[in-house]
Amino acid sequence: MKIKWFLLIFFTLITGCSTLQLTPVDFSWPLEAVLKIDEQGFVKEDRYSLKLNVKNLLAEEFGLATDIKGKTIRIIRNSSGIYFITSEGFKNVYLFNQELGNLSLHKKILVSEKGLQNPFFNQRDSHIELVDGNLKVLLSNEGIIGDKK
Amino acid sequence: MKTKLLLLLTLLFSFNLYCQSDYEIVQSFKNRIPEIEAKVKDAASLEDLQNASNEIEKLKNDFEIHKELLDRSLYPENFQKVINNLNNSVVLRKGDFTQIEELQTEVVTLRSEIDQLNKRNSELLNQIYTLEIQRKKDAKTIAKLQSLVSELKASLTQRDELVFAIIDSLMPRIDVDPNALSDSEKQNLIAETESKNVLFLVKKSIRDNNRFLEVTTLKPQDIEEVKKQQDDFVSLWQKIGPKLADIYTAKPEKSNELRQIDALFTNWKNNLRREVWESIRDDFSIGGINLRRFNNSNDFTQIITNFIDEEIKSFGVKSKEESERVFSIFTDSIWYKTINSDWMPYLIDNKMITSEQKDQIDKKISEWKDLVAPSYSIWTYILSAVVLIIIIVFAFMKLKKKSNNTKLE
Numbered sequence: 001m002k003i004k005w006f007l008l009i010f011f012t013l014i015t016g017c018s019t020l021q022l023t024p025v026d027f028s029w030p031l032e033a034v035l036k037i038d039e040q041g042f043v044k045e046d047r048y049s050l051k052l053n054v055k056n057l058l059a060e061e062f063g064l065a066t067d068i069k070g071k072t073i074r075i076i077r078n079s080s081g082i083y084f085i086t087s088e089g090f091k092n093v094y095l096f097n098q099e100l101g102n103l104s105l106h107k108k109i110l111v112s113e114k115g116l117q118n119p120f121f122n123q124r125d126s127h128i129e130l131v132d133g134n135l136k137v138l139l140s141n142e143g144i145i146g147d148k149k
Numbered sequence: 150m151k152t153k154l155l156l157l158l159t160l161l162f163s164f165n166l167y168c169q170s171d172y173e174i175v176q177s178f179k180n181r182i183p184e185i186e187a188k189v190k191d192a193a194s195l196e197d198l199q200n201a202s203n204e205i206e207k208l209k210n211d212f213e214i215h216k217e218l219l220d221r222s223l224y225p226e227n228f229q230k231v232i233n234n235l236n237n238s239v240v241l242r243k244g245d246f247t248q249i250e251e252l253q254t255e256v257v258t259l260r261s262e263i264d265q266l267n268k269r270n271s272e273l274l275n276q277i278y279t280l281e282i283q284r285k286k287d288a289k290t291i292a293k294l295q296s297l298v299s300e301l302k303a304s305l306t307q308r309d310e311l312v313f314a315i316i317d318s319l320m321p322r323i324d325v326d327p328n329a330l331s332d333s334e335k336q337n338l339i340a341e342t343e344s345k346n347v348l349f350l351v352k353k354s355i356r357d358n359n360r361f362l363e364v365t366t367l368k369p370q371d372i373e374e375v376k377k378q379q380d381d382f383v384s385l386w387q388k389i390g391p392k393l394a395d396i397y398t399a400k401p402e403k404s405n406e407l408r409q410i411d412a413l414f415t416n417w418k419n420n421l422r423r424e425v426w427e428s429i430r431d432d433f434s435i436g437g438i439n440l441r442r443f444n445n446s447n448d449f450t451q452i453i454t455n456f457i458d459e460e461i462k463s464f465g466v467k468s469k470e471e472s473e474r475v476f477s478i479f480t481d482s483i484w485y486k487t488i489n490s491d492w493m494p495y496l497i498d499n500k501m502i503t504s505e506q507k508d509q510i511d512k513k514i515s516e517w518k519d520l521v522a523p524s525y526s527i528w529t530y531i532l533s534a535v536v537l538i539i540i541i542v543f544a545f546m547k548l549k550k551k552s553n554n555t556k557l558e
Contacts, residue, residue: 031172120173
């Protein structure tokens with residue numbers, strides 16, 4: 001009897017506390033954005049009203065002493081809302097999740113030991129395609145899908 | 150075998166397609182749009198426009214395969230909308246060329262008419278000048294002069310209207326912000342302005358109008374017409390002159406010509422004002438009153454009041470009849486008949502004289518009138534009548550008394 005009451009109260013509380021969710025949502029950008037980094041480390045994407053500072057990202061990839069002036073980053077968002085960021089010279093693709101007031105690192109994917117030379121992203125169905133010369137990989141929220149080509 | 154080859158080709162094609170950067174595809178499409186837009190804008194002929202049109206078709210064919218990507222990426226535009234916009238710009242530009250071609254044909258006709266009118270106007274100006282300088286003008290000469298002046302006036306107006314039409318023909322090309330014109334558009338416009346000989350025609354027109362003012366004596370209604378024509382011309386030139394000046398900045402000789410035109414307009418305006426004062430002086434002169442030259446309201450007021458002061462001073466010195474004759478000519482034949490009724494409204498409307506100056510002259514005339522032809526009050530007439538009656542009564546009584554005495558004797 002006690003157990004029954006406990007279960008009733010428990011499920012009532014669980015149902016009452018669950019947040020309202022709207023699904024499905026497609027956050028995907030049809031096209032990557034190629035953004036120039038300004039002297040303070042900011043990049044700005046007008047179409048999606050996105051402005052962020054990438055100084056920490058560059059420090060993570062190249063070390064603190066890196067010169068950011070004149071560099072560009074390539075950024076694209078997949079359908080589930082994860083931002084994929086990389087750039088020329090990067091060894092990794094960084095996946096960020098949007099949170100309140102910041103982008104937090106969701107995953108760091110090593111894609112080239114030598115560093116990418118001329119990378120670009122394409123939006124491909126539910127995945128993000130990364131191409132750099134002969135390198136061509138499909139990326140999901142969890143990492144590289146299948147083998148590198 | 151054939152199917153396998155086809156499959157291989159499709160796979161190769163798909164591989165290539167997928168190895169392209171979507172971003173680069175969109176950028177390359179976007180980059181070609183302003184290039185085509187510039188070609189449409191700078192097109193100097195219908196042939197250039199056809200080339201631009203072919204480029205639009207090529208752009209469409211090259212990128213049709215990426216339509217879906219472009220539709221998603223060109224927000225708020227889309228692929229078809231961009232192609233349609235480009236095609237519409239070609240259609241609009243074609244309209245300009247059709248209009249320009251029509252205007253060019255019209256201009257050739259206008260130029261020939263203007264040449265004929267210019268020749269005729271020169272003849273008329275010379276004939277008028279010859280008649281004007283004759284010292285003695287009989288009725289026949291005056292009539293001929295008047296007829297020539299009206300013929301010349303009509304001919305000048307007709308010619309100016311044709312010049313206006315030529316300037317108007319430049320409007321579709323020039324009525325834009327000169328800074329927005331490309332170098333080739335500026336060159337085309339300069340070539341068009343020069344082929345139509347616009348600067349020469351404008352200068353010729355203003356010079357003829359100036360000469361017309363110099364050789365003729367005009368009535369207020371003529372002056373009104375000339376003033377209106379001048380205002381129209383100035384207003385049209387103000388629309389085109391500054392823009393031509395911007396376009397001609399690299400051509401000093403043309404800039405100089407434009408400055409000459411501005412100076413001619415100023416001269417024309419000054420001449421018209423001078424002509425008004427000259428014509429007023431001529432009206433006095435025709436009546437037999439010769440005044441010193443005046444070119445502004447201050448001189449005019451001063452000279453008129455000085456003349457009256459002189460007449461007032463000489464009243465009693467010269468014969469009364471002479472004083473009255475001058476007063477009568479000045480007031481009845483000239484001032485009230487012509488100046489006050491015809492010229493004064495024009496002078497006041499065009500702010501060439503102030504109402505204070507007019508009042509000053511009226512006051513002086515009134516002062517002169519009181520001296521030469523004093524007006525008496527009604528009491529003066531009543532008193533005179535009473536005195537006359539008394540004299541008559543006395544005379545009658547005296548006569549009656551005299552008659553009675555004669556009877557008694």
